[in-house]
Every structure is written in structure tokens, then in C-alpha cells.
Amino acid sequence: MPTVFAHVYVGSSLGVLVPPKVLPRRYLFLGSALAACPDLDTIGLFLGIPYASLLGHRGLSHSLPFALLFAWMVTIFVRRRRNEPPGFRILFSYLFLCIASHGILDAFTNGGHGIGFWSPFSNHRYFFPVTPIQVSPISPSKFFSQWGVLALWSEFKFIVLPTTVIVLCAKLAQRLQNRFQTGHKNP
Numbered sequence: 001m002p003t004v005f006a007h008v009y010v011g012s013s014l015g016v017l018v019p020p021k022v023l024p025r026r027y028l029f030l031g032s033a034l035a036a037c038p039d040l041d042t043i044g045l046f047l048g049i050p051y052a053s054l055l056g057h058r059g060l061s062h063s064l065p066f067a068l069l070f071a072w073m074v075t076i077f078v079r080r081r082r083n084e085p086p087g088f089r090i091l092f093s094y095l096f097l098c099i100a101s102h103g104i105l106d107a108f109t110n111g112g113h114g115i116g117f118w119s120p121f122s123n124h125r126y127f128f129p130v131t132p133i134q135v136s137p138i139s140p141s142k143f144f145s146q147w148g149v150l151a152l153w154s155e156f157k158f159i160v161l162p163t164t165v166i167v168l169c170a171k172l173a174q175r176l177q178n179r180f181q182t183g184h185k186n187p
């Protein structure tokens with residue numbers, strides 16, 4: 001797995017792509033937390049749940065069906081009795097992408113088991129053809145080691161940097177588009 005920092009960074013960055021009028025910024029905390037939460041399944045490793053099983057690490061909680069269902073449930077819970085932004089579709093899409101981004105990032109790592117993208121319908125585990133991200137240690141004690149430093153450096157290169165460039169380009173494009181539209185309205 002990448003570290004919790006990388007998942008949180010990608011979750012909040014996905015939200016920054018949406019204008020604040022559409023997705024108020026306080027929802028970025030929720031999205032970031034959900035982007036990191038699939039790794040709560042590591043608790044199962046300490047409880048004796050086998051890594052390769054349905055409920056094992058990188059299994060059901062990292063799957064796309066889980067992301068759909070969990071995003072839908074949280075959206076319904078958060079949006080109950082609300083008439084203000086974000087709309088259901090925006091919030092659901094954002095939360096789904098946050099949760100789904102977790103397994104996608106994990107599938108780019110170079111260690112552990114693959115990701116059960118289609119769990120519970122299939123327990124086949126997948127990696128992407130390229131796996132440049134150094135897998136992070138699961139045990140907190142091993143994190144404070146050369147392995148942990150390597151994982152953080154690799155995440156900076158392959159997650160933080162590209163994500164930041166994408167967000168900056170998207171924000172620049174939005175700004176140019178707004179300026180263009182304003183210019184058309186006020187010639």
C-alpha cells in the first residue's frame with residue numbers, strides 16, 4: 001500500500017478539481033478520510049484473517065463494488081434533509097472516486113498481494129502492468145526505517161508530483177475559461 005498521506009493527498013486533490021460552489025471545501029475532509037479508509041482492513045491481518053481471503057487486506061474493501069456501495073451509503077447519510085450543495089450526484093461521484101482511487105494507487109505498488117477490484121464477485125487479485133510505487137510497510141514499527149523513507153520518496157515522485165501538476169493545470173484551465181466567458185459577457 002502507499003502510505004495514508006498519499007491516499008489523503010489524492011482524495012483532497014480530487015475535490016479541489018471541483019469548484020467550491022459545487023463541492024464546498026469541508027467535504028474534502030470526508031473524501032480524504034474515505035480515500036484512506038480501505039486500509040482499515042489491515043486490522044484483519046492482526047486478527048488472523050488471511051491476506052488472500054475475501055475480507056483480507058486489499059480484498060473486498062479495495063474493490064470497485066465496495067466503493068460504489070460505500071459511497072452511496074455515505075452520500076445518503078450525509079445528504080439527508082439537506083437542500084444545499086453538493087448535489088447527490090456530485091457528492092456520490094466525488095466519494096466514489098476517492099474510495100476507488102485507493103485500490104487504483106495500490107495496484108501501482110511493487111509489493112504485497114494484488115487488488116481484488118471485482119470482489120466479492122471475483123477474488124482474483126490485480127496489479128497494473130507497471131508498478132513503480134514502492135510498497136509501504138504495513139507494520140508501523142517498520143515504517144521508521146529506510147524502507148519507509150524509500151516509500152515516501154517514491155510516493156512523492158509518482159503520486160504527489162503528478163497529482164499536483166494535474167490539479168494546477170486543471171485550475172489554470174478553469175481560470176482561463178472563466179476569464180474567457182466573463183470577457184464574452186462584458187465586451
Ligand SMILES: [Zn+2]
Pocket residue numbers: 001002038039058062102103106
Ligand atoms: Zn490499501
